[in-house]
Amino acid sequence: MARRAGALPAGVGTTLPVFAVRAAGGIVEDADGNRFIDLAAGIAVTTVGSAAPRVVEAVTKQVADFTHTCFQVTPYESYVAVCERLNALTPGDHEKRTFLVNSGAEAVENSVKIARYVTGRDAVIAFDHGFHGRTLMGMTLTGKVMPYKHGFGPFAPEIYRAEYSYPFRGTGDLTSTLAFLDKTVGAANVAAVIVEPIAGEGGFIVPQPGWLAGLSQWCTSNGSLLIADEVQTGIGRTGAWFACDHEGVVPDIVATAKGLGGGLPIGGITARADLVDQVHAGGLGGTFGGNPLSCAAALAAIETIEADGLIERAQAIESTMTARLRAMQSSYPVIGDVRGRGAMIAVELVGSDGMTPDPDLTKRIAAACHQDGVLVLTAGSYGNVLRFLPPLVISDELLDDALGVLEKAFASQSR
Numbered sequence: 001m002a003r004r005a006g007a008l009p010a011g012v013g014t015t016l017p018v019f020a021v022r023a024a025g026g027i028v029e030d031a032d033g034n035r036f037i038d039l040a041a042g043i044a045v046t047t048v049g050s051a052a053p054r055v056v057e058a059v060t061k062q063v064a065d066f067t068h069t070c071f072q073v074t075p076y077e078s079y080v081a082v083c084e085r086l087n088a089l090t091p092g093d094h095e096k097r098t099f100l101v102n103s104g105a106e107a108v109e110n111s112v113k114i115a116r117y118v119t120g121r122d123a124v125i126a127f128d129h130g131f132h133g134r135t136l137m138g139m140t141l142t143g144k145v146m147p148y149k150h151g152f153g154p155f156a157p158e159i160y161r162a163e164y165s166y167p168f169r170g171t172g173d174l175t176s177t178l179a180f181l182d183k184t185v186g187a188a189n190v191a192a193v194i195v196e197p198i199a200g201e202g203g204f205i206v207p208q209p210g211w212l213a214g215l216s217q218w219c220t221s222n223g224s225l226l227i228a229d230e231v232q233t234g235i236g237r238t239g240a241w242f243a244c245d246h247e248g249v250v251p252d253i254v255a256t257a258k259g260l261g262g263g264l265p266i267g268g269i270t271a272r273a274d275l276v277d278q279v280h281a282g283g284l285g286g287t288f289g290g291n292p293l294s295c296a297a298a299l300a301a302i303e304t305i306e307a308d309g310l311i312e313r314a315q316a317i318e319s320t321m322t323a324r325l326r327a328m329q330s331s332y333p334v335i336g337d338v339r340g341r342g343a344m345i346a347v348e349l350v351g352s353d354g355m356t357p358d359p360d361l362t363k364r365i366a367a368a369c370h371q372d373g374v375l376v377l378t379a380g381s382y383g384n385v386l387r388f389l390p391p392l393v394i395s396d397e398l399l400d401d402a403l404g405v406l407e408k409a410f411a412s413q414s415r
């Protein structure tokens with residue numbers, strides 16, 4: 001940690017001051033031999049585990065063949081195969097096209113570029129509690145000022161923020177959101193509405209049923225595009241390939257990243273063919289996008305999800321976790337809400353009025369879990385959400401163990 005402080009800027013944060021030496025099967029092991037149960041998955045990245053055998057094998061083979069050619073200089077088959085898989089797996093059976101980038105933020109940037117290009121409009125609608133990355137467009141779209149935007153302006157123009165549906169807090173009613181779009185921004189100016197189907201960094205907020213579909217219908221009626229930011233929710237995390245699937249919503253553009261590469265950096269933009277094919281040659285792409293190692297890893301990760309039944313596993317994790325957390329809620333009224341889908345589950349911690357956010361308790365519970373060997377993350381616009389993102393390969397025994405540690409943390413910290 002001393003070397004880190006001497007070599008890195010303070011702006012790069014640390015959840016847990018330990019150094020990992022290996023990780024697999026829901027365990028992260030540090031340089032001192034401590035073993036942590038992993039309820040973070042590197043922020044929803046290692047969905048198939050941190051050393052999934054198919055991923056390790058595919059990447060090892062690819063690295064010996066070649067590391068890079070740049071797809072736009074000399075293409076390779078695995079890039080095309082990843083695009084074919086995303087075209088088939090993302091919601092809707094319309095004709096689609098995909099291209100690959102390096103990160104979630106880049107997938108978001110490109111989604112906005114395409115939407116503005118094909119609509120010829122400027123305005124982009126984002127939401128409270130939304131998170132879309134740390135680049136200029138990503139942070140502009142992001143709702144929370146601290147730590148993501150504070151001091152980093154001026155921001156990109158023509159971004160408007162609407163209320164996200166937040167059932168626990170009773171905010172974000174669809175009718176008033178649509179009225180805001182019509183009256184304050186003007187439907188004819190809206191290139192795109194960009195939305196996380198479940199707000200990730202915002203605290204795993206699952207919108208009111210029908211809210212996403214309402215946005216989608218509004219977009220269709222007004223010639224605006226619906227961009228689903230599935231960077232955190234996508235690729236099996238929520239117990240479906242994409243979180244939009246739970247609501248039967250078919251977006252015009254889907255941004256993916258995190259879980260896609262089995263731990264290697266890769267992002268995807270999957271768009272309606274009739275839209276994205278309008279963009280001129282050379283307008284999209286990048287030097288590293290769809291690196292051969294990342295493509296080999298992504299194909300192996302997708303195969304692992306299919307072959308090992310990990311979508312069903314995410315559903316089972318949801319049942320186990322929500323049952324245990326709801327039982328804890330009846331003993332510990334500081335748990336105001338238990339929510340999420342699949343292996344993307346959270347609890348929101350509140351004061352004795354059942355509503356006031358309690359970020360201090362949230363920090364203490366997280367610290368108690370870390371002390372007792374369970375890696376959990378906090379989230380939420382008010383910093384009062386504990387979020388759980390286990391790799392889908394975690395065993396029932398480890399999950400049970402982790403929930404026991406969490407319960408002990410509630411017993412010792414909340415009174």
Ligand SMILES: *Cc1c(COP(=O)(O)O)cnc(C)c1O
Nearest residue numbers: 103104105131132133200231232
């Ligand atoms: C993490 C995240 C991003 C940004 O992804 P990076 O790979 O960190 O750039 C964008 N959108 C959502 C919903 C995310 O969770």
